[in-house]
Every structure is written in C-alpha cells, then in structure tokens.
Amino acid sequence: MASMATDPPGYDTRSAPVGADASDDADVLAKLGYKQELRRNFTMIEVFGIAFSIMGLLPSIASTLAYTIPAGPVGMVWGWFVASAFIFVVGLAMADLGSAMPTSGGLYWWTHYFASPRFKNPLSFLVGYSNTLGLVGGLCSIDCTISHHGTDGASLMLLSIVVVAKDGNWSPTNGEVYCVFLAIVLLHGIFASTLSKVMGKLQTAFVVMNFILIAATIIALPVGKRHSGERNSGAYIFGQMENLTTWPTGWAFMLSWLSPIWVIGGFDSAVHMSEEAANATKAVPYGILMSIGSCWFFGFIIMIALAACINPDLEAVLGSKFGQPMAQIYYDAIGKKGTIGLMTILTFVQFLMGLSMIVACSRQSWAFSRDGALPFSSFFRPISKRFGYIPLRTVWGCAFLAAVLGLLSLIDAAAAQALFSLAVAGNNVAWGTPILCRALFGRDKFKPGPVYTGDKLSLPIAWLAVTFLVFGIILSMFPTGGPNPTPDTMNYTVVINCAVWGGALLYYFIDARKWFTGPKMTLNLDDLSEEQQRAIADEGMKVEGVEPVHVKGSSDNDEGESGLAAKKLENGA
Structure with a gap:
C-alpha cells in the first residue's frame, strides 16, 4: 500500500x-x-510478555489446583499436556487472523468481516460484549477468590500468607477478602494509568519474575521434600488416576482440563495490543504462539514437580487449613518460612498478572467504544495524551466494573464462581466465533498475513479449534463435584453466561440494530x-x-x- x-x-x-x-x-x-492513535511502544518480545504475564503460569496453576487435584497426578500432568495441545491449535487459528488483520478489536472486527451479511452485525455485537465482559471476568478471577473449590485469586493468596504465619489459626471473612480485592484493583488502575510509557518494558521484568518463581518452585520442592519426606514415584506421577468427585473417572479427567483452559486464557491479549505493537503482523501471531507454547512446556514441568511432591492424601491437600492447596504443598515440602517466602513471590506475580490484564482489557473496551458499541462510548472513546496516549477512561471503567462484579464474592462461593465461568465460556465464544465465520463464510475473503499455517492446514486447524472451544464451553458448565449438586455446589455458568449473551443480543435487537453497523x-x-x-x-x-x-x-x-x-x-x- x-x-x-x-x-x-x-x-x-x-x-x-x-x-x-x-x-x-x-x-x-x-x-x-x-x-x-495509540503509541507503538511494544516490541514482539513485549507483546509476548504481556500475554505470558497475564497467564502468570505458576500463580494461575496454584489458583486452579482444585480442578486438577481431584483427578490425581494423571489429571494434573496429562490433563495439562493434552488440553494445552488443543489450546495451541486455537492459537494457530487465531494467529492466522491476527497476522492478516491486526487491530485491537480484532475478535469482533474479524467476525463482522467474515460473517454473512445477515448475521455480521449481531454476531459482531455479541462477540464484542462477550470478549469485553470475559476479560473483566478474568481480571476478577485473577484478583478475587472463588474459594478452595474453584480458583483462588490474589486476594486469597495474600491472605493465605497471614494464615500460614498464624499456623492456620485464623481465616479471613468474605468481607475482608473483598476489601483486599478492592485495594488490588485500585492499585492496578493507578499503575496502568501512570506507568503507561514504560508498560512495554515492564513486561520483560514481569516475564523474568515468572521464570524466577518457576525455577524456585521446581528446585525448592524436590529438594525440600527429600529432607521432609519421600518423593512420589514415577509410576505415581505419570500413572496414578484418582477421582475425588462423584462423576465417572473419565469425566473427572476431562474436568481437570479446566485448569489449563483458564490458565492459558490470556493469549488473545496479544490481539488487543495490536495497535501498540511494532511490526504487528508478526508480533501479534508470534506473541500468541510463544505465550501458549511456553505455558504448555513449562506448565507440564511444573505439574510433574507438584505431582512428585504432593501429599498422596489429596483430600487433605484440597481441604488445607491454609485455604489454598498450593500453600499446603509448599508447607509440606519446605516448611513454614519457605512457604511464606514463596507464597509472597507467588502473590506478587499474581498481582502483576492483574496489572497486565487490566491493560489488555482496557484496550478491547476502548476499541469497542471507538466503534460506538459500549454504553457511554463517547465518554470512553477519548485517548489521554497527558498519560501517554492511552485509553485512560476505559482503564478505570474496567476497574470499576471489576469492583462491582467482585461483590459476588460476598454472596457465596457458588455465586463467585460465576467470575471464573464468565472468563472461560465468555472468551471461548469470543475466540471461536470469528474462527468459525472465517471457516464457513470467509474462505475467499481471507488474505493471509506473513505468518500463516498454509492453505492445506489452515481450515482443518480452524475447525479443530472451534470444536475444542465448544467442548470447553460445555465443560465449564458442569458442576465440578459431581451430578445432583446442591445450591452451594451448583455451577451457575449457564445462568451468568446466558445472561451476558442473551442480554447482548436483546440489547442489539431492541435498540442497537438501529445504530450499530459494525466497525466504524x-x-x-x-x-x-x-x-x-x-x-x-x-x-x-x-x-x-x-x-x-x-x-x-x-x-x-x-x-x-x-x-x-x-x-x-x-x-x-
């Protein structure tokens, strides 16, 4: 051109x-x-960095151990490996699109471009809302807590350090957890606003912190376990299947996939940083694939280390008096002081995850408001030159919405788990829809970018990716403990996500169809x-x-x- x-x-x-x-x-x-309009402050490595730091590999694994431990070491190790392979396929399909058409609102932009004329506007509208709220839900689940039967966010991790220091003789109330969560979200908003000029460079530091924590864990746990007790055998690590649910054993293994599905769920952040990336047609796809590949490989190593050092009494680990299975694994291997040290680093890295997430979330929200689709779009649309050419108002809009959604943690664990489901099912819809539209309607319209899986592989990869994402949505809707759940153990994914999807479509057909015509x-x-x-x-x-x-x-x-x-x-x- x-x-x-x-x-x-x-x-x-x-x-x-x-x-x-x-x-x-x-x-x-x-x-x-x-x-x-935005400044291109992010190199290819820094685009990878923001995606990888959002995933926050070890803190995220620690947050979702309650999904993998019930299936035993096989669920932890092989569940991670198999699910990660499928997620990499999704990444390949998204990399094709990200290289060809890199824009911050990529998911809903691609949907509008590839979908048939009859459905492009409502589908684009649905994807934009599903992605935006899914990212905010992801921020909540990173920072908030869903109890030890779901994900444990930064707030509970921070408080678990206090619990360990008090030898398990104190437990935080829901109100205390929410106050810590609120403080964390506030700090994220402040840092995302004031550090914008160096945010790209900070991603390198965030990645280094992640790898320091990973190295410390996979070294300290086996060494500590050698002194405190016998490590588990290879047969136990790679072949011991457990089932602490009332589901069939095979389905318990499938449910362990929810951990990598949630953990490796920030790769689309590379897309949302497209307009701040230099050489975006390569930086975006490589950022997607490098972040997923790194989590696939290093997560597999971490899971092997955890399975080698975990107490074979898995129910005792899940029911830890510290309120956090990872804290119990640390405590059993390296004692009280070592646990406090590693949990402190773990919590800090999880805090950095949330900071990267609010940056990516604000860019998607800004792109959607640029196209006039969000309520109060004219308010959120302006770029702040004073703070470094960033969408300052959407940064704080995302922080405010996260604070409101976090109020669910004050109700009960089942209600709070909606934040986890919103991140998983909401984003799966947002990722799968443009890939499906491209495979169904856009074969002739698609013009590959410099990174491309090839004419023979691109479409089969797209169909496999869509199949896995649909399966992931179904998986996220099952009660993890077993059939016949009580109100306290019910999975409300269907309710929360149908409210999001149904609400977005209802809003479109009642009002937005009169003015929303897709990207502007x-x-x-x-x-x-x-x-x-x-x-x-x-x-x-x-x-x-x-x-x-x-x-x-x-x-x-x-x-x-x-x-x-x-x-x-x-x-x-």
Whole structure:
C-alpha cells in the first residue's frame, strides 16, 4: 500500500521502537479503516510478555489446583499436556487472523468481516460484549477468590500468607477478602494509568519474575521434600488416576482440563495490543504462539514437580487449613518460612498478572467504544495524551466494573464462581466465533498475513479449534463435584453466561440494530491515496453518514456497497 499522506493528528512516529517502521504499521491499520492513535511502544518480545504475564503460569496453576487435584497426578500432568495441545491449535487459528488483520478489536472486527451479511452485525455485537465482559471476568478471577473449590485469586493468596504465619489459626471473612480485592484493583488502575510509557518494558521484568518463581518452585520442592519426606514415584506421577468427585473417572479427567483452559486464557491479549505493537503482523501471531507454547512446556514441568511432591492424601491437600492447596504443598515440602517466602513471590506475580490484564482489557473496551458499541462510548472513546496516549477512561471503567462484579464474592462461593465461568465460556465464544465465520463464510475473503499455517492446514486447524472451544464451553458448565449438586455446589455458568449473551443480543435487537453497523472508520479520507481507498473498499468497510461513491477498480463488498466516498470523514465518526 502507499504510505499515509500525513500522520494522524497527535501521533508521533518517534514513539515507535527503534528499527520499527511505524508507517508500515499505520498503513496496515489504515487498510482496516482506523487511524493510528495509540503509541507503538511494544516490541514482539513485549507483546509476548504481556500475554505470558497475564497467564502468570505458576500463580494461575496454584489458583486452579482444585480442578486438577481431584483427578490425581494423571489429571494434573496429562490433563495439562493434552488440553494445552488443543489450546495451541486455537492459537494457530487465531494467529492466522491476527497476522492478516491486526487491530485491537480484532475478535469482533474479524467476525463482522467474515460473517454473512445477515448475521455480521449481531454476531459482531455479541462477540464484542462477550470478549469485553470475559476479560473483566478474568481480571476478577485473577484478583478475587472463588474459594478452595474453584480458583483462588490474589486476594486469597495474600491472605493465605497471614494464615500460614498464624499456623492456620485464623481465616479471613468474605468481607475482608473483598476489601483486599478492592485495594488490588485500585492499585492496578493507578499503575496502568501512570506507568503507561514504560508498560512495554515492564513486561520483560514481569516475564523474568515468572521464570524466577518457576525455577524456585521446581528446585525448592524436590529438594525440600527429600529432607521432609519421600518423593512420589514415577509410576505415581505419570500413572496414578484418582477421582475425588462423584462423576465417572473419565469425566473427572476431562474436568481437570479446566485448569489449563483458564490458565492459558490470556493469549488473545496479544490481539488487543495490536495497535501498540511494532511490526504487528508478526508480533501479534508470534506473541500468541510463544505465550501458549511456553505455558504448555513449562506448565507440564511444573505439574510433574507438584505431582512428585504432593501429599498422596489429596483430600487433605484440597481441604488445607491454609485455604489454598498450593500453600499446603509448599508447607509440606519446605516448611513454614519457605512457604511464606514463596507464597509472597507467588502473590506478587499474581498481582502483576492483574496489572497486565487490566491493560489488555482496557484496550478491547476502548476499541469497542471507538466503534460506538459500549454504553457511554463517547465518554470512553477519548485517548489521554497527558498519560501517554492511552485509553485512560476505559482503564478505570474496567476497574470499576471489576469492583462491582467482585461483590459476588460476598454472596457465596457458588455465586463467585460465576467470575471464573464468565472468563472461560465468555472468551471461548469470543475466540471461536470469528474462527468459525472465517471457516464457513470467509474462505475467499481471507488474505493471509506473513505468518500463516498454509492453505492445506489452515481450515482443518480452524475447525479443530472451534470444536475444542465448544467442548470447553460445555465443560465449564458442569458442576465440578459431581451430578445432583446442591445450591452451594451448583455451577451457575449457564445462568451468568446466558445472561451476558442473551442480554447482548436483546440489547442489539431492541435498540442497537438501529445504530450499530459494525466497525466504524476513523480515518480522514482526504489523507488517503486512491490505492488506499480501494484497499479499504475491498475490506468491506462501511462509512456511516457518507453517500457511497464507486472507486474505479474496487470490488463490491458482500452487502452491495461499492467503495468509499472520497470526501472528508469527521474524526471519530
């Protein structure tokens, strides 16, 4: 494509990392109908870093041990390995799309582009809301707690250090847990607002902290266990199947997949950082695949170490007086002081996870408000130049919504588990829909980017990814303890996610269908060459409020529109 005639107002190409061709990135973004508004402060390694730090491998494994331990070492070790392999397939399918069309609102943008004309607007609307609320739910489940029968967030991890220090003779109330959660979310909002200029560089430090914690754990646990008691045998680690649920043993193994499904659930953050990434067509797909691959490999090693050192009385570990299975595993191997030390690092790394998550979540929310789909979009839309060209208002909007959703933890564990289910099922819908639309409707429209799985493999990979994501949604809706649950052990995933999906669609058909027409262009058309206008027309972009004028040589899109009007489009229209 030809270069932009002028840089978008307020954009400083000098903010791009050294060696990055900011004009090329701006041209790729212009092809999707958007002007460059955010600063491209993230290198490829830093895009990987934000995805990997959101996953926060060891803290996330610690948070979800209650899903893997009931299936025994086989569920911990092989459940992780098999589920991670399928997640990597999903990553491959998303990498194809992320390389071809890198934009912060990628998931709903791709859905709108590939879906059939009849369904593209409602499906795009659904995906945008499902992804936005799924990310906020992910932030809540990172920072909040779902009790020892679900995920344990940073608030409970922090308080578990106090419990260990008091030898298990104290337990926090739900109110105390929520207050700690609220303080953590507030700190995330402050840091995400004030550290924006160095946030990319911080991701490298976050990754280093993750690997320090992983190394400390896989070294300290076996060494400590050698002195405190006998380590488990290889036959136990790789072949011992347990079933602490009332489900059939095979299904208990399947439920252990919920741990890697939740843990390796932040890879789409690479997509949401597209407009802040240098060389985005490569940085985004590699960020996706490197983060999933790293978690697959190192998570497998961590699970082997945990299975080698865990107390074979698994019910005692799950019912730990410390309220956190990981704390009990540490305590059994390295004692009180070692546990406090490692749990402190674990909690800090989990805090960094939440910080990276609120950054990614705010970018998705900003992209969705840029297209006018969120309530109060005009309020959330502006970019703060003072704080480093970031969507400051959506940072605090996400923090506020997380604080409200976190109130569920004050009700009971079953209600709070909705936060976990919102992150899993909501994001699975958001990931699977554009991949499905591309496989069903967009085969001829898809134009590969520089990272591509190939003509022969791309579609089979897409179909396998969609199949796994559908299975993951179904899996997340099962009560983990067994059939015939009580109100306290019921899984309310169906309720919370149907409320989100049904509410989004209801909102669309009652009101939003009158004004939501998909992604909006933010470019000044006078600044585009005829070639750029033709390229945008080929993408099927619709310009609201402008009479379509045919651009010679451009192809008609699937809604019968013929190109773009070569007249000025007001900024933000």
